[in-house]
Structures are given as structure tokens and as C-alpha cells.
Amino acid sequence: MKIHYYPGCTLKVTATQFESSAIASAQALGVEMLELQRWNCCGTVYSLANDDLIRQLAPIRNLIRVRNENGNAVTTLCSMCLNTLKSANLLINENPEKKRTINAFMDEEEDYDGGVEVVHLLEILRDRVGFEEVRGKVTQPLSGLRASPYYGCLLLRPEEIGIDRAESPTILEDLLKSMSAEPIDSPYKAECCGSYQTVDKADLVIEKTRDIVSWAARNKAQCIVVSCPLCFFNLDERQKDLAERESGTALLPVFYFTQLLALALGLGAEVCGFQKHVIDPRPLLSSKGFI
Numbered sequence: 001m002k003i004h005y006y007p008g009c010t011l012k013v014t015a016t017q018f019e020s021s022a023i024a025s026a027q028a029l030g031v032e033m034l035e036l037q038r039w040n041c042c043g044t045v046y047s048l049a050n051d052d053l054i055r056q057l058a059p060i061r062n063l064i065r066v067r068n069e070n071g072n073a074v075t076t077l078c079s080m081c082l083n084t085l086k087s088a089n090l091l092i093n094e095n096p097e098k099k100r101t102i103n104a105f106m107d108e109e110e111d112y113d114g115g116v117e118v119v120h121l122l123e124i125l126r127d128r129v130g131f132e133e134v135r136g137k138v139t140q141p142l143s144g145l146r147a148s149p150y151y152g153c154l155l156l157r158p159e160e161i162g163i164d165r166a167e168s169p170t171i172l173e174d175l176l177k178s179m180s181a182e183p184i185d186s187p188y189k190a191e192c193c194g195s196y197q198t199v200d201k202a203d204l205v206i207e208k209t210r211d212i213v214s215w216a217a218r219n220k221a222q223c224i225v226v227s228c229p230l231c232f233f234n235l236d237e238r239q240k241d242l243a244e245r246e247s248g249t250a251l252l253p254v255f256y257f258t259q260l261l262a263l264a265l266g267l268g269a270e271v272c273g274f275q276k277h278v279i280d281p282r283p284l285l286s287s288k289g290f291i
Helices: 016-028 053-068 079-094 096-105 121-129 131-137 171-178 202-218 229-245 257-264 282-287
Strands: 002-005 032-035 073-076 117-120 146-149 223-226 254-256
Touching (some): 016 032, 016 121, 016 254, 016 257, 053 073, 053 079, 053 096, 073 079, 073 121, 079 096, 079 117, 079 229, 117 121, 121 171, 131 171, 146 171, 171 257, 202 223, 223 229, 223 257, 229 254
Parallel strands (some): 002 032, 146 223, 223 254
16 A cells, blocks of 8 residues: 655654554554655644735645645645545545635646545554454564653544544554554643644643653553654653752653554554654663563
8 A cells, every 4th residue: 555645744743653663563554655756834823814824835745746646635644634634635625715825826737626635544454454453463572661642732623634533432442452562541641732732832741741741650551652743842841840840750751652653563663763862761661572
């Protein structure tokens, strides 16, 4: 199976371990992710203006690139990129007037009329590969690993573009079970981590991190699993800040789901980039014989 792949900016800079583990894992499962030859930032941050059509140009240009390469589907890893691309695609498909305006702005591009499906890698694993197939390819079961899935906001909302049920998602839990890990459910798993408020309201994000991490620790989780580079930063980096403020704070490693998948598929730590983590996950993994 081949599918076009939109990486987005962060996966080329601070979240390279997300990309490397995803590409290697997908390949092991028979999925070839073809990076778009030409792509631009999706625009990510929501506009506060009512008339925000200009903000749609960036994601639509990326969908045009997929069509330029004769593709009809594109996958991405970052939750924010997924949400931005799918929202823009939905707008084009549902609002002919705005579609005409957007295409008129891009007079050097071919018109975009829809026709590109935007899917997250988790959806590919669930709907195209199948979690039973994943289970069959596991060579190093993650038995004994108690992991707390954390979805955040943008994988699940709004409902029309979410990859699972907003209030009771299970896709990460089901993937963890296919690797023989034990998912630890959390009432915080679909709450916001504070997102880009981390730039100028770090205290707010540290409080959110305390809620998410301390609940997981109290309920015997050994790590947290995410799919968003910003969620990863907030839960990984801000734990360090929390520990500096409050002695005795339990520190939990944070993983991208693709890193655990790569280990379960026997691909080794080399593709996982664990050295980039603030909360070093290697002692936990070593104690369980996974690395």
C-alpha cells in the first residue's frame, strides 16, 4: 500500500523521532509513506477573525500538491496538521462560494475541487491495515507496560473531522492492546493540554500537565502516549518545570504512539530517537527488556 504523506514543519525539526519511527513502522506493516515533493506549512493556529478564508490557502495548497502527484489521499501524523487539512478540505466540499473565492486567490495554482482524502496514520492502522494484522506482526510484545493514552483536542474535534468518538475514543487503546501493552484509561485523555498557550502562559500549561500526569501516575500508569508534537512538548518539557516547583513529583515518560509501535515490531531503538526526550524513557524500557 502506498499513500502520500504530509509531514508538516515540526516533524522536520523538533519531532523527528515521531517521523522516523512512523515511517519505519508503516514500512514494516506494508505501508509506504510517500512524502510530498513540495509542501508548505499548513498554517496550524486558528484564526480569530470571522472572515478567515485567507488562512485556508496554505492547507489547500498542500492538497493541490497531492493532486499534482496524482494522489487521491494523504496521511499525516501531527494532530494539528490533520485538523487543519481536514477542516480546509471540509470547507471546500461543503461551501461552493468559499471554494470559488479560495481558488480565485490562487491564480497560479490549479483549482482545487476536493477529491483528496485526509487520514491520520492511526486511521490507516485501524481501517486499512487492521489491528489484528498489527498484532500478527508484533515480534516484541510490550507486555507489562501500563500506558495512559492521551488524545488532546484536535484528533477528536470537531466531530465531523475527528478520527474517533470525542467523548469515548478507543483507537489508541486498541492499538496498545494489539502490542500487548495495558492501556490505562484517563478522564483527562480528551482534554486540552494547554496547546500553544505554553508560549506566554506557561503556568496554565504546567497546571494542565499536573492534572494529566499526576492522575496517570496515581493510577499506576508508567507512561503517557500521544500523537501531537505540541502535546508531547507540553507533557514532556513542562513535567521538568513542574518537578522544579514541586519536589516529589512523579515523572512519567511520554511516547509518540509510533515509537512504541516500532519497538513492538522489533525495529529497535535506533528509529525512535529517545535521546530527544526531556523525561528519559530508556530506564523504563530497559527495565522491561524492550531495549
